[in-house]
Amino acid sequence: xxxxxxxxxxxxxxGDSSVINCTYTDSSSTYLYWYKQEPGAGLQLLTYIxxxxxxxxxxxxxxxxxxxxxxLSLRIADTQTGDSAIYFCAESMSAGNMLTFGGGTRLMVxx
Amino acid sequence: GAVVSxxxxxxxxxxxxxxxxxxxxxxxxxxxxxxYRQFPKQSLMLMATSNEGSKATYEQGVEKxxxxxxxxxxxxxxxxxxxxxxxxxxxxxxSGGDRLTDTxxxxxxxxxxxx
Numbered sequence: 264x265x266x267x268x269x270x271x272x273x274x275x276x277x278g279d280s281s282v283i284n285c286t287y288t289d290s291s292s293t294y295l296y297w298y299k300q301e302p303g304a305g306l307q308l309l310t311y312i313x314x315x316x317x318x319x320x321x322x323x324x325x326x327x328x329x330x331x332x333x334x335l336s337l338r339i340a341d342t343q344t345g346d347s348a349i350y351f352c353a354e355s356m357s358a359g360n361m362l363t364f365g366g367g368t369r370l371m372v373x374x
Numbered sequence: 375g376a377v378v379s380x381x382x383x384x385x386x387x388x389x390x391x392x393x394x395x396x397x398x399x400x401x402x403x404x405x406x407x408x409x410y411r412q413f414p415k416q417s418l419m420l421m422a423t424s425n426e427g428s429k430a431t432y433e434q435g436v437e438k439x440x441x442x443x444x445x446x447x448x449x450x451x452x453x454x455x456x457x458x459x460x461x462x463x464x465x466x467x468x469s470g471g472d473r474l475t476d477t478x479x480x481x482x483x484x485x486x487x488x489x
Contacts, residue, residue, distance in 0.1 A: 298480070305380075305467055305482035306418075351417065355478070361408050362469070362478065366417045 267354055269365035276373050281339040283368045285352035288333060292354040295328060296362065297337045300349045309337070309350075339370075347372045377401060378470055380481035387458055388489055394454045395484045397468030402479075403448035404470030409441075412465040412483075421466075424451045458488045 266288045275281045287295070296311040312319045312326045312335075319326045325338040335352055349369050353362040377400040387393050397407055405426050410418040422443050423431040430443035440462075442454040451470075455462055467483040 296478075303485075306480040308477070308479070311477070357471075360406075360471070361420050361423055362418075363420075364417045 267352060267363050267365040269350075269352060269368045271366065272369050272371070274371045274373065275342050277342060277344055279342055281337075281342045281346070281370055281372075283337045283339075283350050283352075283370065285335040285337075285365050286333055287335065287352075287354050287363075287365075289354060289356075289363070290333070291356055292333075293357055294355045295326075295335050296353045296355075297324075297326065298351045298353060298364075300351065300367070302348075306351070342370075342372050344372045344374060346370060378404075378468065378479045378481040380466075380468060380484050382484060383482060384485045384487075386487045386489065389459050390457055392454055392456045393458055393486060394452055395466055395468075395486075397451045397453070397470070397481050399449045399470045399472075399479070402470070402472040402474065404451075404472065405448060407445060407451040407468055407470045408478075409443060409451075409453050410467045410469070412467060414465075418467060421453075455486065458486070460488045462486065463488045 269285045293314050297309045298306040299309050310321050323340045327336045349367040351367045352365045355362045379398045381396045407424040409421045412418045421436045424443045424445040426445045432438045445451040465483050469478050469480040471478045
């Protein structure tokens with residue numbers, strides 16, 4: 264079955280860039296998502312990318328997709344303390360299909 | 375953007391009672407809604423896929439008689455945890471796919487605590 268993996272933890276200093284990595288195994292993945300989850304809260308969609316794209320930029324967020332290596336990354340520029348949260352990558356075959364989530368990466372931003 | 379609401383946001387109940395969680399898409403129609411469960415410090419695991427007007431499809435290991443799903447309309451799906459036990463305590467999150475925008479939207483989640 265599908266498998267999505269992420270590193271568990273990332274710590275950065277305020278103002279630095281954060282890069283969260285994700286790998287997936289399902290070559291038929293069409294949509295790849297990044298979600299943010301703050302403590303005790305639900306999921307917030309940050310951004311998503313179609314599999315036919317290499318890069319997508321949205322303000323401080325840059326998503327890079329290497330489809331050949333099945334590698335997805337999320338770069339947060341000028342990381343702030345408010346960015347501290349758990350970040351989940353997820354993949355699906357279409358917007359109407361179920362999502363398969365990675366285990367989540369806990370981002371800690373130090374002042 | 376599209377909004378998905380869940381009600382209640384937090385429920386505490388005694389062991390053996392049944393709890394119903396509602397998931398509503400507020401400004402779009404969701405032919406399919408998904409129910410996920412998240413245990414503390416873990417990722418989300420898909421429980422079932424809810425299709426409007428038909429029976430839900432459950433993932434392996436999820437008891438369909440314990441987690442009753444009803445998708446009566448294009449904007450409402452309900453999850454009923456029957457005879458809840460402490461091990462059912464978890465964060466339950468629903469999502470719906472908006473085909474017009476090709477985006478899936480998540481509800482804020484419902485925290486269930488079974489005493």
